Amino acid sequence: MAGKLSEEIKIDPSTVHQNFKELSIKLFCCRYWILEEWECDDLKVPFWRIYHNSIGGSTIRFKNSTVPLNDENILIIPPNTSFSSQLKRNFNFSDESIIGRKFIQTDNLASLKSNGRVDHFFTHFSLGYPLDFVANTIYVITPDDTIGHLLKEIKKACMTDQITSMKESLRAKQLIEACLLNLPDEIWDSGNIDHRILKSIQFVEGNFRRKITNEQLADMANMAVNSFARLFKMSTRITTQQYILKLRVEASCHLMHHSNKSLDEISYECGFSDRHHFSKIFKKTMKVNPSDYKKQLKMVNGISE
Known part of the structure; x- marks a missing residue:
C-alpha cells in the first residue's frame, strides 16, 4: 500500500518554489464624461491614468510630441508624467479651462461630435512600489476586441452609476490589467530591490x-x-x-x-x-x-x- 499522502503533497505536489510579483491595483476613479473645453498645462499627478475618447478632436502634448485621442488609441500615462491637453484652442499655458459634465444615457456621440464636443473616459489608479516609479512617458496602444468590450461595458456602468459595484470594480481592474499587458516588458524590470x-x-x-x-x-x-x-x-x-x-x-x-x-x-x-x-x-x-x-x-x- 502506498499509504496516506502528506498535506503538503496534496496541496502542491511540486518542489519548485515560485515567487510571484506583487500587483495591487488601487482605483481612485473611473469616469465617463463629456468635454466642451479641456485646455490644461502640466497635468502631473502621482498616480497612473488611462484615457480613451471615441470622438477625435482632443490632443495631448508630451515634450515635443502631440498625441491624438480617438477611438483607435488608448493612452496609458505613468505617475508624475507632465503633459498638456488641448481641445478647442491652441496651447496657451496662461489660460486654462475645463468645461464638461458626466456622460448620461440620453447623450449620443453623433450629437456631441456635431456640437464640437468629445467624450472622455478616464481612470486613475496606483500599483504600489516599484510599479509606480517607472519612467515618465506616454504609452499609446490600440485596443483589441477584449479591451474594446471592457471599455463598452465600463462606460455603460459609469452612465448608470454602477461602476463602484463589486462586479464593475473587477471589470475596471481587468481593463487596467489588459492595458498594462501591452506595455514593454522592460518597464517592469525593477532589478534586485534591497x-x-x-x-x-x-x-x-x-x-x-x-x-x-x-x-x-x-x-x-x-x-x-x-x-x-x-x-x-x-x-x-x-x-x-x-x-x-x-x-x-x-x-x-x-x-x-x-x-x-x-x-x-x-x-x-x-x-x-x-x-x-x-x-x-x-x-x-x-x-x-x-x-x-x-x-x-x-x-x-x-x-x-
Missing part, C-alpha cells in the same frame, strides 16, 4: 497616516540614517518623506472621490498636521487646491454644470 527598502516601504504603506521619521525607518533597517536615506532615494527616486506625502495625497484623492467628508476631516484622516498643511502639499502635488479639486469632482459627477 530587502530593507522593501520592508520599509511596506511599513510606510501601512502606517503613512501616522508620523514616521527617517530615524525610525533607518532603525528598522538596522542602518545609519544617512545611509538609509541615500539607499531609499536611489531605489525610489524620491525621499522617504516625499513618499509618505505621496501616499497621503493619494488617500485624500480617494476620500474626495468616494466620500462626503469635509476637507478638515480628510486632512486629519490622511495624516496631515492641519488643513493648511494639507492644502499646501495637495496643491504642490496636484497643481490645484483641494477645494477646487472637490468642485471639479462635483462637475464631473453632474452635480453642477
Whole structure:
C-alpha cells in the first residue's frame, strides 16, 4: 500500500518554489464624461491614468510630441508624467479651462461630435512600489476586441452609476490589467530591490497616516540614517518623506472621490498636521487646491454644470 499522502503533497505536489510579483491595483476613479473645453498645462499627478475618447478632436502634448485621442488609441500615462491637453484652442499655458459634465444615457456621440464636443473616459489608479516609479512617458496602444468590450461595458456602468459595484470594480481592474499587458516588458524590470527598502516601504504603506521619521525607518533597517536615506532615494527616486506625502495625497484623492467628508476631516484622516498643511502639499502635488479639486469632482459627477 502506498499509504496516506502528506498535506503538503496534496496541496502542491511540486518542489519548485515560485515567487510571484506583487500587483495591487488601487482605483481612485473611473469616469465617463463629456468635454466642451479641456485646455490644461502640466497635468502631473502621482498616480497612473488611462484615457480613451471615441470622438477625435482632443490632443495631448508630451515634450515635443502631440498625441491624438480617438477611438483607435488608448493612452496609458505613468505617475508624475507632465503633459498638456488641448481641445478647442491652441496651447496657451496662461489660460486654462475645463468645461464638461458626466456622460448620461440620453447623450449620443453623433450629437456631441456635431456640437464640437468629445467624450472622455478616464481612470486613475496606483500599483504600489516599484510599479509606480517607472519612467515618465506616454504609452499609446490600440485596443483589441477584449479591451474594446471592457471599455463598452465600463462606460455603460459609469452612465448608470454602477461602476463602484463589486462586479464593475473587477471589470475596471481587468481593463487596467489588459492595458498594462501591452506595455514593454522592460518597464517592469525593477532589478534586485534591497530587502530593507522593501520592508520599509511596506511599513510606510501601512502606517503613512501616522508620523514616521527617517530615524525610525533607518532603525528598522538596522542602518545609519544617512545611509538609509541615500539607499531609499536611489531605489525610489524620491525621499522617504516625499513618499509618505505621496501616499497621503493619494488617500485624500480617494476620500474626495468616494466620500462626503469635509476637507478638515480628510486632512486629519490622511495624516496631515492641519488643513493648511494639507492644502499646501495637495496643491504642490496636484497643481490645484483641494477645494477646487472637490468642485471639479462635483462637475464631473453632474452635480453642477
